[in-house]
Amino acid sequence: MKSRPKLLWLQGVTCNGNTHSFLNYPHLSYILETFEFLYHPLLPATYTLEEIASCTQQCDILIFEGAYDPRMMRAGARMETLVQHYGSSATTIIAAGSCASFGGMFKQSDPEYITGLGFDREIAKGPFAKSPKLINLSGCPIHPEWLGYTLRMIADNKVILIDEMHRPKELYAYLAHHGCTRNEYFEWKVDADQFGTKEGCLFYKQGCRGPMTHASCNKILWNDVSSKTRTGSPCFGCTEPDFPRTNMFETKTNMSIPQDVPLGISKRSYLTLTGIAKSFRIPRLEKRLIDDNT
Amino acid sequence: MTIRKWIERIEGEASVQFEFEKNHVSFATIAFPHSRGMEAILQSKPAMDALVITPRVCGICGHSHLFAAVRAIESVYANCGAPVEISQKAESIRELTLTLELIQNHLKWLYLVIYPELSHLLQEKIADSCRLKGAYAASLATKILAIFAGQWPHSSYMIPGGVTCDPTHVDSIRAEGLLDELIRWFEKELIGITLDEYSHFSSDKAFLTVTGDMEKIEKMLKKAKMHEQGFSYDRYLAMGEHAFSKSSKWVNRRMAKVHSKFVTLEEPYSIGEKTYAKNALYQHNSFETGPLARAMIKGVPFIKQMYRQYQDSTYTRVMARSYEAALLLEHCKKLLHSINLEEPSYIKPLKKITALSGEGIGIVEAPRGSLIHSVILKNGIIDHYRLITPTQWNLSCGSPKTPGPAQKAMIGADSIETATFTFRSFDVCSVCTTH
Numbered sequence: 190m191k192s193r194p195k196l197l198w199l200q201g202v203t204c205n206g207n208t209h210s211f212l213n214y215p216h217l218s219y220i221l222e223t224f225e226f227l228y229h230p231l232l233p234a235t236y237t238l239e240e241i242a243s244c245t246q247q248c249d250i251l252i253f254e255g256a257y258d259p260r261m262m263r264a265g266a267r268m269e270t271l272v273q274h275y276g277s278s279a280t281t282i283i284a285a286g287s288c289a290s291f292g293g294m295f296k297q298s299d300p301e302y303i304t305g306l307g308f309d310r311e312i313a314k315g316p317f318a319k320s321p322k323l324i325n326l327s328g329c330p331i332h333p334e335w336l337g338y339t340l341r342m343i344a345d346n347k348v349i350l351i352d353e354m355h356r357p358k359e360l361y362a363y364l365a366h367h368g369c370t371r372n373e374y375f376e377w378k379v380d381a382d383q384f385g386t387k388e389g390c391l392f393y394k395q396g397c398r399g400p401m402t403h404a405s406c407n408k409i410l411w412n413d414v415s416s417k418t419r420t421g422s423p424c425f426g427c428t429e430p431d432f433p434r435t436n437m438f439e440t441k442t443n444m445s446i447p448q449d450v451p452l453g454i455s456k457r458s459y460l461t462l463t464g465i466a467k468s469f470r471i472p473r474l475e476k477r478l479i480d481d482n483t
Numbered sequence: 484m485t486i487r488k489w490i491e492r493i494e495g496e497a498s499v500q501f502e503f504e505k506n507h508v509s510f511a512t513i514a515f516p517h518s519r520g521m522e523a524i525l526q527s528k529p530a531m532d533a534l535v536i537t538p539r540v541c542g543i544c545g546h547s548h549l550f551a552a553v554r555a556i557e558s559v560y561a562n563c564g565a566p567v568e569i570s571q572k573a574e575s576i577r578e579l580t581l582t583l584e585l586i587q588n589h590l591k592w593l594y595l596v597i598y599p600e601l602s603h604l605l606q607e608k609i610a611d612s613c614r615l616k617g618a619y620a621a622s623l624a625t626k627i628l629a630i631f632a633g634q635w636p637h638s639s640y641m642i643p644g645g646v647t648c649d650p651t652h653v654d655s656i657r658a659e660g661l662l663d664e665l666i667r668w669f670e671k672e673l674i675g676i677t678l679d680e681y682s683h684f685s686s687d688k689a690f691l692t693v694t695g696d697m698e699k700i701e702k703m704l705k706k707a708k709m710h711e712q713g714f715s716y717d718r719y720l721a722m723g724e725h726a727f728s729k730s731s732k733w734v735n736r737r738m739a740k741v742h743s744k745f746v747t748l749e750e751p752y753s754i755g756e757k758t759y760a761k762n763a764l765y766q767h768n769s770f771e772t773g774p775l776a777r778a779m780i781k782g783v784p785f786i787k788q789m790y791r792q793y794q795d796s797t798y799t800r801v802m803a804r805s806y807e808a809a810l811l812l813e814h815c816k817k818l819l820h821s822i823n824l825e826e827p828s829y830i831k832p833l834k835k836i837t838a839l840s841g842e843g844i845g846i847v848e849a850p851r852g853s854l855i856h857s858v859i860l861k862n863g864i865i866d867h868y869r870l871i872t873p874t875q876w877n878l879s880c881g882s883p884k885t886p887g888p889a890q891k892a893m894i895g896a897d898s899i900e901t902a903t904f905t906f907r908s909f910d911v912c913s914v915c916t917t918h
């Protein structure tokens with residue numbers, strides 16, 4: 190039998206959300222057949238954590254979940270030692286989730302010491318800064334299909350194109366805005382005046398970061414069925430280096446104009462278009478989508 | 484003789500030091516070595532951000548944290564004389580998605596922890612694919628949850644005043660279809676009889692009709708003599724108000740009312756090992772919380788019958804959690820049918836959150852038991868946030884005179900392996916314990 194690539198799932202400062210998100214992956218049996226799991230926090234694996242902590246094995250793929258704190262101890266081993274040992278033998282290092290990619294939520298636990306594996310927010314820093322082996326799969330948590338895609342690309346020896354933040358382009362060239370069911374409301378600048386409705390765009394008041402966030406959440410749906418914006422929650426921009434921001438349910442505005450405009454669009458173009466779009470009154474978009482009177 | 488062991492697969496790790504006397508565990512201390520300082524992260528943030536931050540306390544029960552956080556903020560509104568109105572629909576959807584989180588938790592625990600650990604303990608091999616069954620069933624539960632909450636883990640769809648989603652019948656029919664599929668899976672793989680028959684068991688004799696994995700697990704539990712060990716305080720606590728659970732305590736076979744003012748946090752006992760877990764106590768006493776406590780308080784006939792025979796043994800504890808999954812599936816079915824989609828999802832609170840100053844408390848029943856969030860807001864900004872998680876009750880580390888529930892349950896075990904299994908019967912969550 191051909192030996193399978195050895196995969197190690199290691200945890201830094203984490204909530205285990207990426208572990209649990211990946212358990213939703215519909216093709217887990219393919220993954221377990223294709224890779225040998227040296228260690229995983231829940232799935233069947235060859236070694237115990239204590240055995241892994243003794244640094245006597247080597248892996249081909251290192252999946253790291255959680256923020257990186259060099260001083261942290263796992264089963265008696267220092268994180269810096271663990272990451273250096275397993276990272277040096279690995280041909281691919283996958284930062285699973287935003288904490289591992291950029292520091293994320295748990296950078297706030299100790300901002301001075303905690304970073305991602307190769308980035309500290311958007312600055313290249315950490316044990317694998319600028320390493321060509323590093324793939325960031327940001328998101329809080331990681332999307333199971335995104336990790337499934339990455340592992341299958343590796344198994345098939347296919348080249349994964351990455352952006353300047355080391356994220357696979359096929360997953361992160363899209364914005365969370367793409368495929369949002371509220372797009373028409375965005376086009377015609379019809380905002381949702383409150384939460385709890387399927388109508389209206391959440392970009393103007395409710396803090397939605399969809400047009401500025403690299404993520405394919407509305408293309409590759411969550412749990413195969415939905416997404417935040419499809420269920421009326423704003424996108425919090427959880428795949429971006431600046432996640433978590435503050436005041437996440439509110440859009441920052443200056444003189445009632447959103448402070449941040451859609452990615453790559455100049456403020457002037459945005460304002461011009463908005464001015465025109467707002468000058469029209471479109472009764473269809475102001476009514477409920479499903480109107481029982483017609 | 485003292486032996487230290489790392490216990491893993493508990494949403495992180497714990498270090499347990501077992502003391503042995505005459506080949507039996509005479510005492511054990513529990514230390515949780517990691518902490519992320521969630522309460523400090525919440526400090527000075529706008530109140531609504533708690534709905535994004537607190538789900539990140541835990542990857543497996545983050546939805547329970549979201550529910551506790553929204554209840555805590557709504558309680559500040561109420562304490563400020565501006566109670567928030569919530570539609571029955573929003574209440575039902577919240578309860579539905581919480582219930583689904585409990586179900587995914589219990590099924591993962593059963594297939595990824597309990598079944599493999601029993602097989603290890605008894606040296607009876609089970610296929611790796613068996614563990615994936617639990618992940619598959621859990622993913623069906625989270626799929627239904629995501630229809631309403633957008634995603635699982637880490638949704639923030641509960642907000643003061645209701646929920647953000649506005650489902651149509653297309654959504655609820657899809658959810659019903661998936662729930663049917665999950666129930667069929669449960670009947671075929673786990674119990675071999677109908678959910679309706681199973682969830683109405685009134686005596687433990689009825690269990691003889693059960694086939695499927697549950698029959699195997701039950702036999703293995705007995706073979707490992709789990710009905711003869713793992714006894715704890717026989718004191719139970721459930722504080723969250725839900726249709727599936729009653730807020731009460733059960734001591735000396737009597738029920739009594741509970742109030743959060745009697746909950747205290749105390750420093751853990753330690754023998755020179757750093758631990759970040761504070762002990763949660765009620766009137767300075769240890770209480771067991773979680774599915775067994777909920778079943779005792781609610782009076783679930785099948786579990787009460789089992790309790791009469793095997794008391795609060797590891798066996799009863801494991802069976803209570805497994806059985807709760809069935810009751811919760813029934814509950815989901817009822818909830819889904821009862822939701823009136825014509826009602827509003829969200830009723831805007833009358834008072835602006837930035838004008839809100841005061842205290843609030845939110846309590847829910849999470850997979851592992853009672854979860855308490857308390858908050859103090861000043862002009863809508865978090866001035867103080869305190870989390871008390873279920874594992875802080877069950878896994879509290881007391882001195883030899885006052886051991887916590889899991890510590891007490893491990894005393895008398897004849898090996899580290901059996902003691903560890905009893906430890907796991909509490910469904911330990913390391914990340915929640917220290918947060």
